[in-house]
Amino acid sequence: MSSVAVIGDIDTVTGFRLGGVKRTEVVKSAEETTIAFDKLLDEEVSIIIITQVLANEIREHINRKIGSNVLPMIIEIPDKDGSSEGSSDQMADLIKRVIGVEMVK
Incomplete structure (x- = not known):
């Protein structure tokens, strides 16, 4: 595992392409997002950057x-329209996955 990949709309993906x-x-539906996500898992990508809107569509x-x-x-990053309502706290989710304990505020 040793790469970064981005799943998103054309504007988001273009920005990351320009950044190297x-x-x-580039996806336009939940079905396309699921297929792209699974493809990246098969390629053993170490970091997947995905827009919050798309991540929320395939959360389960x-x-x-x-x-x-x-x-x-x-x-998860905001897309061109900004943050989505109800997006999860990424750091808390990561900590829970790494140490198996949910951090309480």
């Missing part, structure tokens, strides 16, 4: 596939 990320997937699938694994690290 070579492994990208992501949780089922990743489970308690630390890698790949899933980083």
Whole structure:
């Protein structure tokens, strides 16, 4: 495992391509997102950057596939329209996956 990949809309992906990320997937639906996500898991990508909107659309699938694994690290970012309501606290989720304990505020 040793690469970064991005799943998102054309604008998000283009920005990352301009920044040097070579492994990208442009998607337009939950079905395309699921297929792209599974493809990246098969390629053993270590970091998957995905827009919050798309991650929320396939949340159950992501949780089922990743489970308690630390890698790949899933980083959710806002898309061109900004943050989505109800997005999860990524750091708390990562800590829970790594140490198995939910951090309480």
